[in-house]
Amino acid sequence: MTESAVLFLQGPLGPFFKRLARTFSRAGYTTHKINFNGGDRLFSWANVQTHYKGKPANWAAFLEQYLTEHSIEAVFLLGDCRYYHRTAKPVCDALGVQFCVFEEGYLRPDTITLESGGVNSLSQMDLSRESLERITPCSAKSSQTIGGTMKRRTRYAAFYYWASSFSRDEFSEYRHHRATNPVKEGFYWLRGFARKLLFKSYDKQTQFRLDNEFDQRFYLVPLQVHDDSQMIFHSPYESVKAFIQEVIVSFWKHADLDKVLCFKHHPMDRGYTEYGQFIEDLATNLGIQDRVLYCHDIPLPDLYHHSCGVVTVNSTVGISALLHHLPTKVMGRAFYDIKGITHQGSLESFWKSPEPVDRHLFKQLHSYLFQKTQINGSFFKYYRLTCNNSLSFYEEFLKPTSTFRPSEQAPVLISGQADPLPSSYSSAA
Structure with a gap:
């Protein structure tokens, strides 16, 4: 029996995707990871790692070839609106590769979200009244309480953006999903932590x-x-x-x-x-x-x-x-x-x-939502629990019934132009 192969793109700040890849690998999967910058690489692990240093406009063609050559059955990523992830969606659809999107939990604070095809406004869920009425009601309570994660988020952000900054020349074509540079990103995260302390007294009066x-x-x-x-x-x-x-x-x-x-x-x-x-x-x-x-x-x-x-x-x-x-x-x-x-x-x-x-x-x-999209766990703590739950969720709900095998008849995708943000949107606060 041929091993199943899965690919990880960009994940949450920190080591979650690294731990998740190890979990899948121990379960018999061949894991692949594509890194787009030094921050990705810092928190990366997989059986096979690749660094994409090409132009954004060439990403679709590169990914199509990679998925085909390595017989990838599923791609995992965080968020479906980043440029590299938006571009990956039609490639995966055309090749029959499962597009598995993680997101912060819909039912926070003790869950994360995992869906096939998209999340939030791009979710593929059937939420018609008829579909909802067929669901057996449940208590929707997670077994593990997660607690706060802000300090870890801040620390991981600082590491990630500094690593990205030091490797900018190496990944010179990288297109970040935020309209700023990695050094500023690290500064903003640290300033956010300071502001949390500053506004504490004001919030108390307002409350x-x-x-x-x-x-x-x-x-x-x-x-x-x-x-x-x-x-x-x-x-x-x-x-x-x-x-x-x-x-x-x-x-x-x-x-x-x-x-x-x-x-x-x-x-x-x-x-x-x-x-x-x-x-x-x-x-x-x-x-x-x-x-x-x-x-x-x-x-x-x-x-x-x-x-x-x-x-x-x-x-x-x-x-x-x-x-x-x-x-x-x-x-x-x-x-x-x-x-x-x-x-x-x-x-x-x-x-x-x-x-x-x-x-x-x-x-x-x-x-x-609780039964079909939520996983008890966190991107920033309780990694063993979260990774084991994510693997189980994938194998129960999302894993393809047959492993992808490329053929000569697989559709050929044409790499398009770099996809800009909507012209109407201003990044100014």
Whole structure:
């Protein structure tokens, strides 16, 4: 029997893909890894390793040849919107190679996501009402509690971006998914950790007001990372600031005068952006500065407990809001934006008459996600648990029934031009 072969592309910061490759290798798979920069290489291990140093426009042709020559049955990667991963998807589809996408957990904090074909707005899930009703409800509780990972993320980020910086000449054609250089990336991560300490006192005061003065009277708006792929590819906004402005102006025009708006900064974006002054200036110009607040690290469950509704672009934070039965308005494209679960009317109508969550239907959705897409574990700790669970999940749900074997009739793919970001999107915060 011929061994199965799997390929790993770019994964989470840190050693998760290295550990996962070892787990697959011990299970009898031949593991392959393609590195695109020095940071990838630093945390890399596989039976066969390759460094791609070619031009982005030639990546598709290179990958097609690699998958064919090595009879790869599945490709694993983190996120489906990075240039090299977006380009890999049609190549895998044409060759019948399973395209396995990891992502942060839909049902955090104790899970990660693994789907075939795409995640988030590109998910291949059948979420029709008929499909959801066929699911057997479950408790959807993970056996292992994960806990915090920020310190590890920060440390891994520093190592990754320094390694990338020192190898820039070697990987001169590399196209990073963030519009900055590796040295700045490391600085931003360290600055984010410092800001976490700086904003702690301010958040404490804000939380006291939300819990007492504005209990059940404030709408929560969780912000997304400024260059989040869901913002760039699956929303109508040019920037996070454009979203903030639309929400504040709409709130000013249509919300009841006793209601309050609270924006929450994304913890992973702390080192890159800060919207406090922008929000304050806009609210002041509209005369509602006393009704608009901004926080950083107040725990989401605490905010949900005292909130009356949530507005999001398309973050999976919306799922946790729905779990707390909060009316939720999605402003972009999200797989969970389903009639009966989220508000289907306009933002203006949401301020006045938010549609309630159909608790039964949401329970079916929650059970569906837990059973078909979630793995108990973390990209940054409990590696043995997470890797073993990921291997089991792959073999139970995603592994092809027959191993890919290239033939002379396999479709020939033509490498296209480098795929730029949408021209309408501004990387400016």
